[in-house]
Amino acid sequence: MIGSTADIRERKTVEKAVIHAKERLEKANQAKLELISRMSHELRTPLNGILGFAQLLEMDDSLNSQQQEFVQAILNGARHLLNLVNEMLDIARIETGEIQLTYDVIKLDSVIDESVKLIQPLADKRNIKIVNQAQLDEYYVYTDPTRFRQILLNLLDNAVKYNRDNGTVMITGRSEGGNICIHIKDSGVGIPKNEHEKIFEPFYRIKGTEVDGTGMGLALVKQLIQFMGGTIGVESELGAGSDFWFSLPAIKGDYSGGMNLYQKRLLQMGEKKILYIENSEANLKLMEKILEPFPNFSLISANCGKDGLKMAFRERFDLILVDIHLRDISGYKVLESLQKDGRTKQIPVIVFSADIASLEMEMLKISKKGLKEYMAKPLEVGLFFRKLEQIFTQNKNKEN
Ligand SMILES: Nc1ncnc2c1ncn2[C@@H]1O[C@H](COP(=O)(O)OP(=O)(O)OP(=O)(O)O)[C@@H](O)[C@H]1O
Ligand SMILES: [Mg+2]
Known part of the structure; x- marks a missing residue:
């Protein structure tokens, strides 16, 4: 059917309105990013001062135990804020498309091992066992190594943080479709079904969560993974632990350099x-x-x-x-x-x-x-x- 002149005029008006709305949204996002960038800079400078001096105090043997406790509280608070500022800035950057990924070939096994080592001390404190069963020695992904590590660390951190004492964290990985799918499964408190989506929203924390956190980790992880062309999801039941998984496009084979x-x-x-x-x-x-x-x-x-x-x-x-x-x-x-x-x-x-x-x-x-x-x-x-x-x-x- 051929549209009448009135139809065409109406379609043009709608098209214009859509373009305008899109431009307004882009401008608003840009303004938000500028505000957050400036704010984060203003916050970071004094925060670094606080962290630096508190760390000096922490090393001071002459402090009594109560003073040591105060110093720890200052350090925890400052680290929390610094985390929040960094994660907010990252999310704003992804939303405006201004995040820059530095691509490189990543050997999956090595990155998982490295990340586990970093989280291990946190797990040891509460006698939580991290079992790495991902056998991915043949697989590589091509993406930003720092960001990739950030994704793993956030998920592992949660798996330990929201676990019970003497619990376990199980890492598995397999090739699925054209992708590599990595699962991080914990034996922790679990997540009610109606909150499976919400936990990926910025600042969302499950009611009653006592451990410290900003509620930004998963929001950032989800946006990063989507930006990298992958997907993320969770399966969990209250009291029965959670299984967070994500998948990214991967390649298989020897990528260690040298030409055949x-x-x-x-x-x-x-x-x-x-x-x-x-x-x-x-x-x-x-x-x-x-x-x-x-x-x-x-x-x-x-x-x-x-x-x-x-x-x-x-x-x-x-x-x-x-x-x-x-x-x-x-x-x-x-x-x-x-x-x-x-x-x-x-x-x-x-x-x-x-x-x-x-x-x-x-x-x-x-x-x-x-x-x-x-x-x-x-x-x-x-x-x-x-x-x-x-x-x-x-x-x-x-x-x-
Ligand atoms: N493995 C898990 N088991 C149970 N609950 C979880 C798990 N991971 C996340 N959650 C819930 O989802 C919320 C959001 O997690 P998210 O990682 O975004 O923020 P956070 O851990 O509170 O803070 P941070 O920004 O420091 O990571 C958490 O506060 C917690 O309530
Ligand atoms: Mg977290």
């Missing part, structure tokens, strides 16, 4: 233009990192199927990478369109999917029309390089 045979060959393949059709920013970052050692490869991305097809028909690519889960059309649809069109029919394609069983079924149907490669997520980097090497060599032979 395939990588060396890839470097000599000449210039290659690769199109990656993928809507997850985090996965795209991963791919950029994986292909970083190859200056001869240029990676171009499309964040939905339709844009991907447009680009594939417009430019000439040596390889197309397609994720099956796209937000507009399915990856299979993309494959089909690429196959049908004369401009793209001959271009090699690698398809990624977390659900390898159904992918294999679908690929059987598709590959009758033309052989396409597929790979499971989390991506096994070594295997990926091998596949690239095969594809580019085959194509070179065809060209010759």
Whole structure:
């Protein structure tokens, strides 16, 4: 149906109103960030003074036990405030998109070990056992190491803080879909069902919680994880402990540096233009990192199927990478369109999917029309390089 002039006018007015509202919100967020930044600076300077002098007093042997207690109270209060200020600033930065992540490859096992070591003294005080059963030595994530550690530390801190004396904290991890999912399970007080969502809101603390805290930890953790392209959740019952989990996109394989045979060959393949059709920013970052050692490869991305097809028909690519889960059309649809069109029919394609069983079924149907490669997520980097090497060599032979 074609809209009347009045319809079009009305739609334009609504569009304008939405744009205005968005601009107002962005401005308000910006103003909030500026206020919090300034406030935090003003607060931090005297706080550092308080912390510094209180620490000096703490070391003074001549204080009697009551004076020592007072000093501890000052230290606790000052640390609490400093924490609050830092976490508020972090959240405001995420909300305005001004948080900067410094990406690096993180070996999951090592970061978990390090974080456990940091929390261990806190657990020892109350005879709480931390059991690390996460066997993730093959897995890596590509994200900000400091922020990642911050997430783990916050969850481990809670798992100890809200535990009972002589309790346990169990860490497990497994690959799930294209992601790595880490669980931190405690034997503590548990969380009533109707508060499972609320605890992720800033300043929210469960009524009757006696241990000290600002109520900001989980809010920050949730925002950070979402910013990194992951998800977080909790399963818990009152009195039966809680299981906090989070998942992030991961890669599998040896990422300790040093080039294998395939990588060396890839470097000599000449210039290659690769199109990656993928809507997850985090996965795209991963791919950029994986292909970083190859200056001869240029990676171009499309964040939905339709844009991907447009680009594939417009430019000439040596390889197309397609994720099956796209937000507009399915990856299979993309494959089909690429196959049908004369401009793209001959271009090699690698398809990624977390659900390898159904992918294999679908690929059987598709590959009758033309052989396409597929790979499971989390991506096994070594295997990926091998596949690239095969594809580019085959194509070179065809060209010759
Ligand atoms: N593992 C847990 N078991 C039981 N309750 C929990 C657990 N983790 C969090 N909570 C509840 O959720 C609330 C919010 O947690 P959050 O980590 O955001 O803040 P906090 O621990 O109070 O302070 P901080 O900002 O220092 O982390 C806590 O006050 C507590 O009531
Ligand atoms: Mg906390």
